[in-house]
Amino acid sequence: MRATTGGRAGPGGSALLVLLIGQAMANIDLAIVNLAAPAISTDLDVGSSELTLMVTSYALCSAVLLAPAARLGEHHGVRRVYLWGLALFTLASLACGLATGTGVLIAGRCVQGAATALMTSQVLVGIHRWFTGSGRARALGWNAVTLSGGAALGQVLGGTIVSADLLGTGWRAVFLLNGPIGVLVLLMGVALLPHDRPDPADAPAGRRDNDVPGTVLLAAATLAVLIPLSLERPDWIWVLLAAAVPLAAQLVRTERRVIARGGRPALDLRPLAAPIVRWSLAAYAGTTLAYIAMLYLLSLHLQRELGLPAWQAGLVPLGWVLAFGLAGPVLGRSPRSVARLLPFAGCVLLTAAYALAPVVPAGTGTAVWPLTAVLCVGGFGLGLTHTSLLNVLTTAVPPRYAATLSGTVNTLSTVVGVTGVALFGAAYPWLGRSSWAGPAMAWTLTCAGLAVITALCALAALRAVAAAPGDEGATAADGAVVSGGAGAVGGTEVSGGTGTSGGAAAADPGADGLPGPGNTGAATGPATAVFTTKEPPGRATPSAD
Incomplete structure (x- = not known):
């Protein structure tokens, strides 16, 4: 996909600003609506089940559509799909703000979730395609700042907007304010986002290019996991969770057949062949699960066990969120040798924070600040981990797989987040009620599990770091990427030790577009999978495994 940017080599900070404003709007909206839920329940006389559905429908619709939405950006351009999503999000917000009943409100939340998927899925795709090298690292750092800042701002604005009762609108202002903001950002997007378009070689060949069975299976498998873990449920709904395994297996078989016949799968599995991608995704998923679970456990522990008022309990994790954002710019300013170790260092800080959380003194008033300080350490560690891992992934995976990477990361984050809340949210009260543990031990054991x-x-x-090239790794030829590394220049990289320099090819593709044997440079470690942007779509990516 190419981007035309008025004669410049690529988009500047203005395009990134537009993308990140949309990301912030989605994050703020989620946090604000959660805090506005009690006021909505009172005004519309909403029961607990309907209120739960109003909150979860947003996340469910977003999670199901994240991967297909990323593919839309690949086919129609990041600019076009992002602006579609932003316009739809603005209209859905107005519908929610004007809703007079729960049916309209829930429907509006579903549309909001779908629009969020269209909008936020393009952020990582845009960063992947439009930025390279240190510019990409800085862009990912600002993305981390936006994610944390949006969550923090949502925590602060939620209660403030509802309590202010702007023009007598009460909770409705939470949604209605998205109207003028959305229109302003739309105008900015039209003026500032580059007119990207798919390369002719990557354009859809026809209707057979649309992987409808794969898309349906991906949505079904995602819902089979999320619905039982998200909603108030009868016992029979756990059958859905059991069905997720055969659905996922059938998805893999279907996508492999699509790749074999030269089609475009809904979820391209080829990037997962590289060890660096698998290990990075595993670390990203695990730290996300622990983080989301910790936020939920904190709300229970601070209010039920420590007796903090709701407003103070909401401020305690604010330090975590802000520290997460502070870690974002560290990656862009770190030497390459240091940046390679940031994923590990961040995980170490996270482990220390979870281990210390039940040990430090905590109580009402100022006695809660030692715990807050520990949480700040954890937030900084999570920021280091996520920003550096995303840099590893966007460097290791070629731009032609940007949509696959975006859909995988975003969907995985949602699924593991819901899973973490379900597992630890059930373990904490069960341990607290047990005769051998009790509330204090429940907090200790759950924090130990997160550690x-x-x-x-x-x-x-x-x-993942071991699969990456050393500092001496050089830039490969344009269009070829060896996925064993984390430190590309200009979006390309080579695996193993000594590559080539001065623009010479490190992997010489053969006649079929695949790397030829013996052309990957002098590798100093195990061979890793090689991706090339010129490989035929029907050819499976070779793997060392």
Whole structure:
């Protein structure tokens, strides 16, 4: 996909600003609506089940559509799909703000979730395609700042907007304010986003290029996991969770057949052949699960066990969120030798924070600040981990797989987040009620479980770093990427030790577009999978495995 940017080599900070404003709007909206839920329940006389559905429908619709939305950006351009999503999000917000009943409100939330998928899925795709080298690292750092800042701002604005009762609108202002903001950002997007378009070679060949069975299976498998873990449920709904396994297996078989016949799969599995991608995704997923679970456990522990008022309980994790954003710019300013170790260092800080959380003194008033300080350490560690891992992934995966990477990361984050809340949210009260544990031990054991998960993530991060090239790795020829590395220049990289320099090809593609044997440079470690942007879509990516 090419981007025309008025004669410049690529888009500047203005395009990134537009993308990140949309990301912030989605994050702020989720946090604000959660805090506005009690006021909505009182005004519309909404029951607990309907209120739960209003909150979860947004996340469910977003999660199901993240991967297909990323593919839309690949086919129609990041600019076009992002602006579609932003316009739809603005209209859905107005519908929610004017809703007079729960049916309209829930429907509006579903449309909001779908629009969020269209919008946020393009952020990582745009960064992947439009930025390279240190510019990409800085862009990912600002993305981390936006993610944390949006969540923090949502925490602060939620109660403030509802309590202010702007023009007598009450909770409706939470949605209605998205109207003028959305229109302003739309105008900015039309003026500032580059007119990207698919390369002719990557354009859809016809209707057979649309992987409808794969898209349906991906959505079904995602819902089979999320619905039982998200909603108030009867016992029979757990059948859905069991069905997720055969659905996922059938998805893999279907996508392999699509790739074999030269089509475009809904979820391209070829990038997962590279060890660096698998280990990076494992570390990213584990740290995300622990983080989302910790936020949920904190709300229970601070209010039920420590007796903090709701407003103070909401401020305690604010330090975590802000520290997450502070870690973002570290990657762009770090030497390459240091940046390679940031995923591991971040996981170590996370592990230490979870291990110390039940140990430090905590109570009402100022006695809660030691715990807040520990959480700041954890937030900084999570920021280091996520920003550096995304840099590893966007460097290791060629731009032709940008949509696959975006859909995989975003969908995986949603699924593991819901899973973490379900597992630890059930374990904490069960341990608290048990005769052998009790509330204090429940907090200790659940934090210990989170520490074990992040310690395993640290090992996964080390494996990802081990699969990356050393500092002496050089830039490969344009259009070819060896996925064993984390430090590309200009979006390309080579695996192993000594590559080529001065623009010479490190992997010489053969006549079929695939790397020829013996052309990957002098590797100093195990061979890794090689991706090339010129490979025929029907050819499977070779793997060392």
